[in-house]
Amino acid sequence: MAQALLAMAKAVDGPDARARTGDLAAFETVMRQYERLVLVTALRLLGNLEDAKDASQEVFLRLYRNLGKVEAESNYQAWLYRVTVNVCHDMGRKRKPSVAMEDVPDPVSAGDDPQQCLTGAERRRVLQMSLRTLSAKERAALVLRDLEGLSTEEVARALGSSEATVRSQISKARVKMREYVERYFRRRV
């Protein structure tokens, strides 16, 4: 899917080529291709939909201003992930710090088989709350590797870190997330 989108974006008369000349309708087509990547990644990194929308807006404005440069990099996705992480990092610094592991909220519903009874909203809530227990770098590494499915090498490139550092961040993040999820369900049953 991603490769197909990339190929489409690279087409000579594709939407990005026209977008570069200031064609806003063409740029809207480019946005549609990558909007899920940007908004959902920003949502996971920031934990708040309104902040994620602000971040997405900033990312797409930067994309518009740098279309030529991004095309030279020949990888829209890598560029968008990197800029999304940077924009969210800048926004996150101005916002409240992450929650402590002990601050597990009361579960929304209760049942005998907690994981089975989870509603979509509650599952998303557990995910967001568990992500907030991580440091910014651990969160970014886990979101890109485990949720967005990038390879460790791609994550390292997006975060400007070494692969060894990313592996360490991912393993710590997974352990912390598992601790949070287990605490959540222990309180639930």
Place this chain on the structure above:
Amino acid sequence: MNCVDWEERIALHAGGDLAPAEAQAVERHVAECAGCQLLLSGLRESLSLARDAHAEPVEAAHFAAVRARVLAELERGPARRWRWAWVYAIAAAAAVVLMLVAWPRPEQRLALPMPRAPIAPVVARVAAIPAAPKHRKTREPKPAETVTVRLETDNPDVVIYWIAESKGESK
């Protein structure tokens, strides 16, 4: 080996991030360690939950809202830039006029005595004043010396140089 030492590798194994040989070593350890079995299954469950939650669709209205905001910003952009261009043009013209009016004519420059202390506090630095030796056995003719005084005002755009040149002695 202590189970704590396995934690990082088990966490990487849960997400499929180990090379086959390492993954096999983890599997062997987990097979005979109940605590690490629980750790691995917990990691897999939490990852599965996270991925399911992440895969849930986001309402299309949110994407549309972002697109609309970006396009509105881009459409507004050129007009806003032109408005500021006028401001910059007027400011530049005003600066040129000010320089022409305030710049001293050559005869005025020659008549300038010592620089007066400016209204704003200044930091004065005397640059490159050659130190004369205390005792001289033979009197050498003095070459011409230039003393430069740089006066910095609070305004970074205004720096005053005072250059004094003493007449040298001929042999």
